[in-house]
Amino acid sequence: xxxxxxxxxxxxxxxxxxxxxxxxxxxxxxxxxxxxxxxxxxxxxxxxxxxxxxxxxxxxxxxxxxxxxxxxxxxxxxxxxxxxxxxxxxxxxxxxxxxxxxxxxxxxxxxxxxxxxxxxxxxxxxxxxxxxxxxxxxxxxxxxxxxxxxxxxxxxxxxxxxxxxxxxxxxxxxxxxxxxxxxxxxxxxxxxxxxxxxxxxxxxxxxxxxxxxxxxxxxxxxxxxxxxxxxxxxxxxxxxxxxxxxxxxxxxxxxxxxxxxxxxxxxxxxxxxxxxxxxxxxxxxxxxxxxxxxxxxxxxxxxxxxxxxxxxxxxxxxxxxxxxxxxxxxxxxxxxxxxxxxxxxxx
Numbered sequence: 001x002x003x004x005x006x007x008x009x010x011x012x013x014x015x016x017x018x019x020x021x022x023x024x025x026x027x028x029x030x031x032x033x034x035x036x037x038x039x040x041x042x043x044x045x046x047x048x049x050x051x052x053x054x055x056x057x058x059x060x061x062x063x064x065x066x067x068x069x070x071x072x073x074x075x076x077x078x079x080x081x082x083x084x085x086x087x088x089x090x091x092x093x094x095x096x097x098x099x100x101x102x103x104x105x106x107x108x109x110x111x112x113x114x115x116x117x118x119x120x121x122x123x124x125x126x127x128x129x130x131x132x133x134x135x136x137x138x139x140x141x142x143x144x145x146x147x148x149x150x151x152x153x154x155x156x157x158x159x160x161x162x163x164x165x166x167x168x169x170x171x172x173x174x175x176x177x178x179x180x181x182x183x184x185x186x187x188x189x190x191x192x193x194x195x196x197x198x199x200x201x202x203x204x205x206x207x208x209x210x211x212x213x214x215x216x217x218x219x220x221x222x223x224x225x226x227x228x229x230x231x232x233x234x235x236x237x238x239x240x241x242x243x244x245x246x247x248x249x250x251x252x253x254x255x256x257x258x259x260x261x262x263x264x265x266x267x268x269x270x271x272x273x274x275x276x277x278x279x280x281x282x283x284x285x286x287x288x289x290x291x292x293x294x295x296x297x298x299x300x301x302x303x304x305x306x307x308x309x310x311x312x313x314x315x316x317x318x319x320x321x322x323x324x325x326x327x328x329x330x331x332x333x334x335x336x337x338x339x340x341x342x343x344x345x346x347x
Contacts, residue, residue, distance in 0.1 A: 036055040036058075038053045038055055039053050039055075039197050039236050040054075040080065040084060041053050041054060041080060042076070042083075043077070043330060045334070046305075046332060049315045050305075050310070054081075054238070056195065057231045057234055057236075057270075058236045058237070058270040059227040059230050059268055059269050059270055059271075060237065060238045060270065060271040060273065061239055061241055061256075062238060062273045062275065063243060063256070063272070064276060065243050065254055065276065065280075068275045068277055069321065069323065070201075070240045070275055071094065071240065072323060072327060073303075074240055075104070076326075076328060078090060078197060079167075082163040082166050082197075083159075083162070086166070086194070087166040087188060087197070088199065089169075089170060089188045089199070090168070090169045090170065090199045091170045091176060091184075091199065091200045092171060093173070093200075094202065095201075097169040097171050102130045102326075103126055105124075105129040105147070105156045105157065106126035106129050106156075106324070106325040106326040106327070107325055108157075108160055109150070109153060109325065110325035112156055112159065113151075116152075123156075123325060124147075124150035124153050124156070125324040126323075126324065126325060127324075128153075132149075132153075168188055170184055172205070172206075174205075174207045174209070175207065177208065178208075178222055178225040178226070181200065181226075181229070182229050185235070195234050196235060197236050197238070198230075198237045198238065201240045202241060203223065203239040203242075204219060204242050206226075215261050216261055218261070219264065219265070220261075220263075223239075223264040223269075224264060224268055226239055226268075241259045241260065241265060242259070242260045243259060253274075254276060255274065256272050256274065256307065266307070269307060270307070270309040270310065271307060271308055271310075272308075273306070275301055275304075276301065276304065277298065277300075277301055277302075278298070278318060279297035279298045279300075281340050283339060300319065300320055301320075301328065303315075303316075303318070303319065304316055316334065316339060317333070317335065318333055318335045319331070319332045319333075
């Protein structure tokens with residue numbers, strides 16, 4: 001009897017093709033978008049590869065080895081979305097909210113310097129902004145005055161003010177379950193009048209308290225739940241994924257199957273991006289006759305688009321690191337050098 005009542009009250013997600021066609025026709029006549037909503041990542045070449053950017057209902061997996069810049073890239077993509085007028089929420093299991101804000105200030109200072117046609121090196125970096133947050137102000141003049149002492153500090157604050165109310169940071173911990181994530185996303189969506197872009201940093205840390213299960217099972221359920229959340233809330237969910245250290249030996253590239261925990265990571269995700277430091281994956285032939293080249297390659301990271309359900313085929317894109325300012329340089333380019341190993345994951 002209980003099962004009968006449960007199935008009776010289950011929401012009916014079935015729609016006929018006639019209904020879908022009529023809804024599309026109605027949306028077009030009202031001048032609204034009938035298909036998925038697209039959140040540009042702010043990186044033109046990546047957006048072109050993804051056929052416009054990150055889509056509502058998509059689960060985007062961002063993997064990479066430790067220190068490769070996964071959080072830096074993901075936060076920059078979120079920043080680009082909110083700077084373009086959207087809303088977003090970051091679930092940070094790795095960093096305090098203040099740390100994320102300091103990175104954003106360093107990033108904005110770099111953008112401000114570029115907008116003034118000045119060298120980025122002249123802008124205040126993340127360490128300088130962190131020092132402001134960690135120092136006492138004997139004059140009690142407030143944040144704007146304190147940041148005004150840093151090159152482009154006041155400009156950075158002004159740029160952040162433009163989207164500050166639309167960007168939310170949730171300091172996650174071992175009690176931040178998938179249910180709490182869904183609740184916060186729903187709240188932000190209701191407050192802002194539109195679904196937000198969601199960043200989970202990182203997926204393997206989402207807990208399931210009180211449940212006895214191995215990591216593979218937990219990661220499978222969390223991954224499936226994040227995909228369900230993306231579809232239900234009609235928003236893109238970007239989940240950073242840790243690598244299985246035991247599977248990464250010298251001279252190997254990280255791949256989707258190297259991500260820690262579950263094959264569900266590959267099958268549930270709509271987009272899989274793998275971030276690598278270029279010096280670790282460029283073919284040795286580029287180093288044999290020019291040992292100094294490795295110093296140049298260390299300044300660059302490579303984004304491998306391993307899975308791209310709604311866009312074009314595979315791609316190898318590179319972008320220059322600017323970790324001092326908490327970002328990558330915004331202009332990407334296609335990798336021209338040969339990289340070790342061929343792509344092994346296909347859609």
